[in-house]
Amino acid sequence: MVDQSPNTEELEGIPSPDGTTQLIETDYEIGEDNVEGSVGPFGFDIHNPVFLISGMSIVAFVFYTLALPEQSNALFSWLFGAVTKGFDWFFLGAANIFVLFCIALIVTPWGNVRLGGTEATPDYSYIGWFAMLFAAGMGIGLMFYGVSEPMSHFSSSLGGTAAENGVRTDWAPLGAASGDQDAAVRLGMAATIFHWGLHPWAIYAIVALSLALFSYNKGLPLTIRSAFYPIFGDAVWGWVGHIIDTLAVFATLFGLATSLGFGATQANAGLNELFGLPVGSTTEVVLISVITAIALVSVLRGLDGGVKVLSEINMGLAFLLLIFVLLVGPTIYLVKLFFTSLGAYLQYLPALSNPVGREDVNFMQGWTSFYWAWWISWSPFVGMFIARVSRGRTVREFIICVLLIPSMVCVLWMTVFGGTALHQVINDGYTLAQEATLELKLFKMLDVMPLAGITSLVGIMLVVVFFVTSSDSGSLVIDTITAGGKIDAPVPQRAFWCIFEGAVAIVLLLSAGGLQSLQSMVISTGLPFTVVLLLMCIAIGKGLSSERRSIKDAA
């Protein structure tokens, strides 16, 4: 370990961060490719060429989608189909590797390595940390799929299998559970938890861990390319790195913009149901503008004053809603179902995650493969954000908190919301939630419970705030990548990305089918990123073993 005394002779070497780490020797200086300047009163400090290329290619894609809607739609949906159907085995197999790799990190001595050096202390408390993990990682999806997905899998399982020319045409997971209600509930819950449990969180954990490790312990800039240093060496500061970073910005911005667009349509439907607000593009444009405006205030207030505060408010509200539904709903049924679902998940996990020789083709390609591509295309954004707030944790603590605990929370969430809806269908014969469109299912379920007016309002607020927390953390991430890993670039820059994202969402929303086709395109980026993630596993292995060596040498 380098002496940290303020002795000027020691200034040649770079001192380790808190305690022992193994810094990577590179001549690259952070910010050396950056361009500083100002446009009118607004200063900027951007990476050349990542900022320009990402910005311009985003504009180019939006123009292409608007100018040639039919051609672009055909192209992107073909790409989407080719990716999720043709590479289903690759997505499923890779995701399994990520889960196993994470579990290995928990149980091996690699888990002892601390992010930021042996003496580093955590930047955030557990509560603040968790709140931010969730708000960035899943948030909004839980609101919409918590009720709908268990229901879908339950219904398709109950319906049994159907085949045409020896190929399954039904959407049921595995061998279905024709006519057997209890078995259909178990299979439905297991399939849902499978899509929201260990696998997605392992995907996020891999990206987050590699970025945190190479930034805090290895001293490389906080940007996606840094994770590739052990593989490509100094070439990551050149075009290889530019491409990786640009792709990450691209996937993040379009991922956020398309979700924002769809989210606005969904929130609009909810508001229409509750308050009779008219459905249409005017309301949706207003909604996107309001969400973007709140996100803008949040990014201008910064990580601690904006993003963290909103995430905590969100977490608190979501928790209250969860407790409310648990207590007012069929409590005992739900408690039992929690353990039944967990058991069913573990029981069906090997079969559900099997990448080859599957008969439930529709389920595997249409649900699982789609979800994996979706989580993976989000992973640069979520992973980078998680990395930003995870300094000072050990690798073991990090994986337990990013993989196991969120998975358990998802099991609980799906059990309470999905279980209540299933109970309404099975025991009360109330089928309105089952029949409602996706965005209304939650509200239809809450409708037959006490205080429906208040809980639905809380539901709408959660939807909006979850969008805000994705949008603001996304803007911070894009800003950091396009500033070459600097997190202290001028504020107008993050405001630019936040507004740009809202603008792209509005333009796509107003165009015919623009949202749909660009979402297909974003999910297709999951394919190259899967390769990226696999390489990250290798890089993490290399990085952690050099950390271990330096700790041993120091001891």
Next chain:
Amino acid sequence: MFKKILSPVDLAHVDKLAKAMTVTGDLARSNGAEICFVGVTVSTPSEMGRTPEEFNQKLEKFAAEQGAILGVPTSSHMIVSHDPATQMNQNLEDAVSEIGADLVVMATHPPGVSDYFWSGHGAHLAAHSKASVMLIRG
């Protein structure tokens, strides 16, 4: 009159500090005060240091150099901020009370259009800190 002068420095833009340094040095000498140089950095690698400790060493070196040039006792104080672009005001406010400074002398930019939207760090400090604040126009 003053015992401890806080001087916030941006190590990436030391060239813009010359005038402020001269004024701070004169004030310190005439008051028999110590100058504490405060630098704000991030926990991720930045252009001024791949680790916060590297930044700290640079800050200490800067403080020692200025001490020799100005001929007054100096010290340094590093702040690791989660998000300096937005938390600078709070960070500086905290630093004033942490090091017990009674005067802040800092370089500032000439007011422009953007000051109508958000005020400079010096203006914030003058409005919220117990210490006296002197702003030096660059």
